[in-house]
Amino acid sequence: MDSAIYSNTQTAFIAVFVAVTVAVLFGGLYHKLKPSPPNLPPGSFGFPIVGELIGWVRALNAGTPYKWIEERVARYGPIFKTSFMGNRTVIVTGPVGNKFVFTSGDDALKSHQFKPVVYIFGEQSIFEVHGARHKLVRGAIAGFLRPESLQRSIPLMSSLVKQYLLKEVEGKESVIGLIMLKRIAFKVSCALLFSLTNDEETDTLFNEFTLLVKGLWAIPIYLPFTVYYRAIAARRRIYDRFSAILDERRQRLEDGSVSPNDDVIATMLSIRDEEGRALPRQEIIDNLITLVFASHDTGMSLNASFVRRLAMDEVTLERVYEEHTKILSEMKDGTPTWSDILKMKYTWCVAQELMRIDPPALGNFRKAARDIDFNGYTIPKGWNIHWVTYTHMDKTAFPDPEKFDPTRFEGVSKSFPPYMYVPFGGGQRACPGNDYARVSLSLIVHHLVMNYRWSMLVPDEPMVRSAFAYPAMNLPIKIFKKEAA
Numbered sequence: 058m059d060s061a062i063y064s065n066t067q068t069a070f071i072a073v074f075v076a077v078t079v080a081v082l083f084g085g086l087y088h089k090l091k092p093s094p095p096n097l098p099p100g101s102f103g104f105p106i107v108g109e110l111i112g113w114v115r116a117l118n119a120g121t122p123y124k125w126i127e128e129r130v131a132r133y134g135p136i137f138k139t140s141f142m143g144n145r146t147v148i149v150t151g152p153v154g155n156k157f158v159f160t161s162g163d164d165a166l167k168s169h170q171f172k173p174v175v176y177i178f179g180e181q182s183i184f185e186v187h188g189a190r191h192k193l194v195r196g197a198i199a200g201f202l203r204p205e206s207l208q209r210s211i212p213l214m215s216s217l218v219k220q221y222l223l224k225e226v227e228g229k230e231s232v233i234g235l236i237m238l239k240r241i242a243f244k245v246s247c248a249l250l251f252s253l254t255n256d257e258e259t260d261t262l263f264n265e266f267t268l269l270v271k272g273l274w275a276i277p278i279y280l281p282f283t284v285y286y287r288a289i290a291a292r293r294r295i296y297d298r299f300s301a302i303l304d305e306r307r308q309r310l311e312d313g314s315v316s317p318n319d320d321v322i323a324t325m326l327s328i329r330d331e332e333g334r335a336l337p338r339q340e341i342i343d344n345l346i347t348l349v350f351a352s353h354d355t356g357m358s359l360n361a362s363f364v365r366r367l368a369m370d371e372v373t374l375e376r377v378y379e380e381h382t383k384i385l386s387e388m389k390d391g392t393p394t395w396s397d398i399l400k401m402k403y404t405w406c407v408a409q410e411l412m413r414i415d416p417p418a419l420g421n422f423r424k425a426a427r428d429i430d431f432n433g434y435t436i437p438k439g440w441n442i443h444w445v446t447y448t449h450m451d452k453t454a455f456p457d458p459e460k461f462d463p464t465r466f467e468g469v470s471k472s473f474p475p476y477m478y479v480p481f482g483g484g485q486r487a488c489p490g491n492d493y494a495r496v497s498l499s500l501i502v503h504h505l506v507m508n509y510r511w512s513m514l515v516p517d518e519p520m521v522r523s524a525f526a527y528p529a530m531n532l533p534i535k536i537f538k539k540e541a542a
């Protein structure tokens with residue numbers, strides 16, 4: 058990268074760091090001086106500057122965020138205020154709160170990520186755009202992830218999963234399950250979404266994305282050798298690589314050797330806004346980066362939680378195995394199709410129950426675009442609103458909520474009250490990747506249970522979470538291939 062641009066970026070980041078520090082230091086004072094609406098939600102802003110961040114992060118890491126929330130719900134009710142590093146935040150916890158977030162338009166609640174996170178995904182990521190622009194970009198992404206489009210890709214996905222599993226396990230007695238599953242999901246996504254299949258290239262990108270994602274949960278100090286600094290440097294290298302891929306793909310679209318529906322890159326290059334303009338280069342790349350992040354850490358969380366469950370729960374393993382044996386016996390050539398995925402019903406019940414207890418994403422943030430009245434309180438303009446999956450532990454909808462019981466999801470007649478079960482969010486920002494996640498999980502489980510045996514090297518390894526739920530020690534497992542019958 059050009060050194061002048063580099064040093065400008067560096068200066069800009071140091072300036073932002075200083076500005077953020079000053080803002081945090083004086084933010085508290087500003088909030089004290091600024092008149093507040095009389096009917097703010099109850100709650101506590103915690104300590105000066107950090108607010109309640111330390112306690113919240115501690116609860117996340119201990120896997121007890123619901124307990125942290127529960128204590129506050131008992132004290133203040135289902136809607137309460139808090140503060141994270143000077144960011145005034147309202148946490149909404151029940152189905153009514155979820156409905157409020159999922160059904161409010163952009164004019165009231167805007168999608169919102171904290172500034173250091175925005176520098177990682179990019180300022181033109183889908184998370185940052187609103188209104189017609191959001192609809193346009195989301196339409197392109199969601200169109201590619203719809204069941205009708207995914208169906209065509211299932212044979213390819215299946216053969217990639219099979220091949221990558223073998224490669225990860227071959228010649229080894231044990232592997233770190235989480236990393237194995239993450240790499241498989243990453244490589245399958247690269248092939249499906251971006252048509253990238255070269256192993257060397259995807260290995261390099263995998264390492265870069267690992268650095269990038271670490272920056273999301275690091276202290277955002279942009280000084281050489283900090284985790285955050287390395288994440289931004291990784292973003293720059295990923296940007297350059299995607300930029301070259303974009304040029305090559307544009308060329309191939311022009312000469313007709315690639316069509317707009319072939320992958321997400323071709324789709325993004327082909328869409329036009331209402332004035333007939335193409336998306337700028339940065340917007341496409343920011344969205345490719347966002348898509349990799351959105352798909353592979355959440356998916357990895359679910360897949361790892363599934364593999365852990367099967368290793369520690371004989372009864373569930375037996376039922377899943379029976380289901381897959383039957384489906385395999387009915388397949389024409391051993392290659393699953395969309396209708397086979399739909400037949401893997403019990404597998405999906407297990408996945409849904411795992412996402413209820415340990416949701417891959419705990420929730421997400423919005424920002425109040427104006428003063429908003431909700432449930433008798435006023436949420437001031439500029440405050441954050443955090444919706445959470447706390448409803449997953451609601452006793453009325455999920456009796457004995459701590460108990461793992463996939464049969465809760467069996468049978469079409471059983472449906473839960475609206476806005477109770479929300480692992481994929483809801484409304485206009487709901488996850489467009491839920492079908493893709495289902496296909497990917499089902500195929501990984503299928504090839505694993507039919508061809509491998511595994512056991513946990515850390516018995517009863519608990520689930521913890523940073524932003525995502527994951528096994529505390531990254532799931533070291535002993536794994537071996539079954540003898541062919």
Ligand code: HEM
Nearest residue numbers: 351352355356359417418421481482483486488490493494
């Ligand atoms: C188990 C897997 C997954 C879970 C639990 C999950 C969960 C979520 C959640 C909770 C949100 C935020 C919704 C909100 O704020 O209301 C979200 C957004 C998003 N997810 Fe997923 N996700 C998963 C997999 C995927 C996959 C596989 C993809 C793509 C291939 C994907 C792409 C996205 C995108 C693009 C958004 C932003 C949507 C927007 O702002 O309009 N996700 N996801």
